[in-house]
Amino acid sequence: MADEDELAVTDRTTLKRIPERGHFDRDTLNAIIDEAMICHVGIVDEHGRPVVIPTFHGRDGDDLLLHGSAASRLLRTARNSEICVTITLIDSLVMARTAFHHSANYRSVVIFGVPEQITDDAEADAALNTLVEALIPGRMDEVRPNTTKEVRATLTLRLPITEASAKIRNGPPVDDEEDMDAAVWAGLLPVHTTFGEPITADDMRHDLPPSKSAANYRRPA
Amino acid sequence: MADEDELAVTDRTTLKRIPERGHFDRDTLNAIIDEAMICHVGIVDEHGRPVVIPTFHGRDGDDLLLHGSAASRLLRTARNSEICVTITLIDSLVMARTAFHHSANYRSVVIFGVPEQITDDAEADAALNTLVEALIPGRMDEVRPNTTKEVRATLTLRLPITEASAKIRNGPPVDDEEDMDAAVWAGLLPVHTTFGEPITADDMRHDLPPSKSAANYRRPA
Numbered sequence: 001m002a003d004e005d006e007l008a009v010t011d012r013t014t015l016k017r018i019p020e021r022g023h024f025d026r027d028t029l030n031a032i033i034d035e036a037m038i039c040h041v042g043i044v045d046e047h048g049r050p051v052v053i054p055t056f057h058g059r060d061g062d063d064l065l066l067h068g069s070a071a072s073r074l075l076r077t078a079r080n081s082e083i084c085v086t087i088t089l090i091d092s093l094v095m096a097r098t099a100f101h102h103s104a105n106y107r108s109v110v111i112f113g114v115p116e117q118i119t120d121d122a123e124a125d126a127a128l129n130t131l132v133e134a135l136i137p138g139r140m141d142e143v144r145p146n147t148t149k150e151v152r153a154t155l156t157l158r159l160p161i162t163e164a165s166a167k168i169r170n171g172p173p174v175d176d177e178e179d180m181d182a183a184v185w186a187g188l189l190p191v192h193t194t195f196g197e198p199i200t201a202d203d204m205r206h207d208l209p210p211s212k213s214a215a216n217y218r219r220p221a
Numbered sequence: 222m223a224d225e226d227e228l229a230v231t232d233r234t235t236l237k238r239i240p241e242r243g244h245f246d247r248d249t250l251n252a253i254i255d256e257a258m259i260c261h262v263g264i265v266d267e268h269g270r271p272v273v274i275p276t277f278h279g280r281d282g283d284d285l286l287l288h289g290s291a292a293s294r295l296l297r298t299a300r301n302s303e304i305c306v307t308i309t310l311i312d313s314l315v316m317a318r319t320a321f322h323h324s325a326n327y328r329s330v331v332i333f334g335v336p337e338q339i340t341d342d343a344e345a346d347a348a349l350n351t352l353v354e355a356l357i358p359g360r361m362d363e364v365r366p367n368t369t370k371e372v373r374a375t376l377t378l379r380l381p382i383t384e385a386s387a388k389i390r391n392g393p394p395v396d397d398e399e400d401m402d403a404a405v406w407a408g409l410l411p412v413h414t415t416f417g418e419p420i421t422a423d424d425m426r427h428d429l430p431p432s433k434s435a436a437n438y439r440r441p442a
Contacts, residue, residue, distance in 0.1 A: 040261035042271035050263035052307035086273035099353045100371040132320045150321040185432040190417030199409040211406040
């Protein structure tokens with residue numbers, strides 16, 4: 001019996017060269033999806049050419065959520081078409097004794113599929129709230145609910161996370177034996193995403209301290 | 222007479238919705254390309270479906286350089302095909318008084334074109350050195366030169382930066398007048414990429430401090 005938390009591997013989610021870097025369990029995928037602030041969405045334009053757009057994402061259980069202006073030509077193209085969503089976290093630069101073996105420790109997720117537009121107002125509203133909360137946990141408790149007009153001005157897409165894989169490198173530099181004696185420093189250079197002190201807008205009409213969601217911001221939440 | 226440092230705008234580099242965010246001068250594009258550690262490369266697979274791959278990049282004057290294993294099926298597909306390279310830097314989260322107006326301050330570049338494989342050994346070697354230096358300035362002074370075998374094990378691509386645009390948002394949250402009186406904190410949350418202390422590899426055979434390129438690492442260089 002298949003493990004429900006393990007995705008089926010398809011031709012395009014198979015890692016052909018370094019299969020041990022591949023992961024297909026939902027916990028691993030979800031942790032990467034949830035930690036990342038942005039994703040890159042690949043679509044094919046009307047002339048068969050690729051276009052890659054950076055955007056925010058959210059996750060509703062086993063679905064990825066995307067959104068943008070209802071006027072966005074690219075998002076309208078993405079709707080009901082094959083897309084590829086790639087999410088990448090860089091954890092460290094891997095500095096080997098040789099240029100050739102330089103690399104990075106990273107965690108990435110690739111999701112393939114056909115997204116559907118969320119057309120029901122209530123469902124679209126919930127999706128938008130999930131998207132804001134994915135970016136800034138707690139923010140929806142601080143702002144007013146969306147209006148129906150706002151919900152309808154936004155194009156919201158739902159992409160099932162069914163054909164997807166994670167790819168992870170995590171380890172020291174690996175050099176060939178003949179280079180191991182070289183008197184060259186080798187190691188890792190950690191890469192972090194950090195957040196500064198909130199900067200209050202100049203046009204605030206109330207004297208308020210930064211809200212909790214900003215003051216306590218961190219990723220993963 | 223056209224300004225040589227300003228790229229011609231094409232149908233797919235036109236910003237249709239918020240044109241004031243578009244930039245086409247090489248200085249602006251180059252600064253974003255050079256600051257970013259990674260890019261996302263979009264290709265169209267043999268079935269006409271999009272695939273987005275994260276990878277390192279370098280810049281040689283007006284050309285973008287990409288590389289990967291010579292065994293990489295995806296990079297071999299990219300060679301002589303239309304690709305889209307997208308580079309994204311997130312500078313801050315823009316927290317408005319309403320969920321709807323949340324956004325990010327960002328700088329992104331999109332480059333369209335058909336990359337050519339660099340087949341000349343000397344040119345490919347130089348390109349690999351540029352790629353390593355783009356990621357870790359000064360590193361090529363610390364390691365031995367590439368061997369011809371290493372150069373030939375790597376597929377190196379050159380993409381002219383001719384059809385490209387930058388997109389920049391930089392500013393405070395913008396809410397509608399009817400929400401300006403809301404007692405909700407609004408402002409920016411700065412996002413930084415930072416680098417930790419270098420971690421020396423356990424299998425070092427010499428007692429060396431972290432090399433200059435690691436100890437002094439910062440972006441932009």
